[in-house]
Amino acid sequence: MINLQNIEKVYRTKTIETVALNNINLSVEKGEFLSIMGPSGCGKSTLLNIIGLLDEPSEGQVQIAGSDFKKHSDKQLAAFRNQNIGFIFQSFHLINDLSVIDNVELPLIYRKSTAKQRRELAAAALEKVGLANRMKHFPSQLSGGQKQRVAIARAIVGRPALILADEPTGNLDSVMGNEIMDILLNLNQQDNATVVMVTHDENMAKRTNRLVRLFDGMQVQ
């Protein structure tokens, strides 16, 4: 599913050069649940962004779902993300002025679909995360755990093969965190989604298939 070779990412400004990732080689099989751990600033988000085609490596090759990514246009990358990847963020990134169901529909408005299809798919996704009764609510009326469940529904509404989660439980207490983790495991086991999750929590990481540790941009485990 994912194949990274000799990935290097360097951020350069006039005065500073930050090596965010150094010689990363990683491959993730289809259906695998991988967690990434490491101290703050070690390059976890950078790695996830590269896998999610939101950022380009300075060096190395990225292969996702059998496609190479060199010289792809903005349009091609956007379409690929839309079809194949679902993102979940630590701070949810819901749009406050849209209702829960409209938030969940967001990825679908960037592909060909009818209003009816969008409604149905979004309702099904909310059902899956246990929020079928909150469709007309607005994000401000939800708890943190519920917001993250909306974000998960949004990530899976387009049926992507790959889910990328950047500290999805980082802003939640352990009860809510576990609920989120259950949902992700469920998606991995029942729907055979490939999941890559960045986390700070050893307990969460233990529940996944495999753990990769980063330190200072390098893979240490």
Next chain:
Amino acid sequence: MIRQLFKLMWNSKRNHSLLIIEIFFSFLVLFGVMSFIISQYANYVEPMGFEGDNVWVVWFENANAEGGSLSKQKENMLNRIETFEEVDYVTVSENAIPFGGTRNSQSLKKGEVEVWSRYFFGDANYEEVLEIPLTEGKWFDKNTDDLKYEPVIINQRLREELFGNETAIGQILNPEDQGRPKKVVGVIGNFRWGGDFHKQENIYFAPVGKDRISTLLVKVKPTVTAEFEGQLSKTISGIAKGYQIEIERLVDKRKTANNLIYIPSIILLTVCGFLIFNVILGLFGILWANINKRKGEIGTRRAMGATQMLIAGQFVGEVMVIATFALILGCFFAVQFPLMNVFGLANAIYIKAILVSILVIYFLVGICAFYPSWQASKIHPAIALHAD
């Protein structure tokens, strides 16, 4: 996409209420200014109905003279003026001085129909001096003189209001009048005496009294020089002893009359321009702030599959939707003007003014939304997400 855009902006309308109100007021002001300018323009493109470029006005001034004291010299004076090679025609007029005549109105009755009309007095030469084309009948002359009836020339607008499709020539007006009732002898097209922006109105001409001579209109050859003006003035003074002669050119009077519209138009447009410029600056500021606050959303949308184009479209679209809300509100008020017929302008003018104002507002709003939105679209998605 469009649906979600509307939903998003509808849900957040309270946050944008200030902007909506600003655009709403800009629209109303623009609508007012446009109604004025379009109505003036609609007048401007109509034919004037006469040609006054080489016509001079001769005024007689003498505070001590009794009215009519010039009548003895009238014949002599007109003959003398006509002998000048530089002069084509001369006419005596009471009040029919284009670009500033006096305003007299009278009601005209034809059976049940009663219509108000402005009227002017001229003589047989008036038509020649001002080159007024007749569409029916003829101008009054010796043959139209009739002891029983006062011959009148009416304009097309008055003709339609009085007679509709009936023939106009030979019709008698105001039969119960004490003096002579009027008889229509000719029809002219327009006579927009007040200037290029003067609206069409009902007008009729009647013959000036035989002895009266208060103003002359002199049509001169296009080639005449300024020296001739002195010569003419001297000649007339020689005949009209004790009178002060003043000669004025119709072209100058026309300019003065037109400036009465040009100057307020420019002032209105300037004020309106400043107002809208302010709104645009405000809009610009709001957009920048908005985009900086919504970097996380930009990153998220990119992650979900939005292209750069769609991000730019999102922000431009949002502003367009806000403008649409303001314009819907504005149109609701603007359409009251034609519905209630407030200023007596034609409905078509209000409708054009609404359409032009809508286009101008969308255009300006689109232009000023474009740059910030384009910048927003260029924010790298990883950086947009990192910012939060």
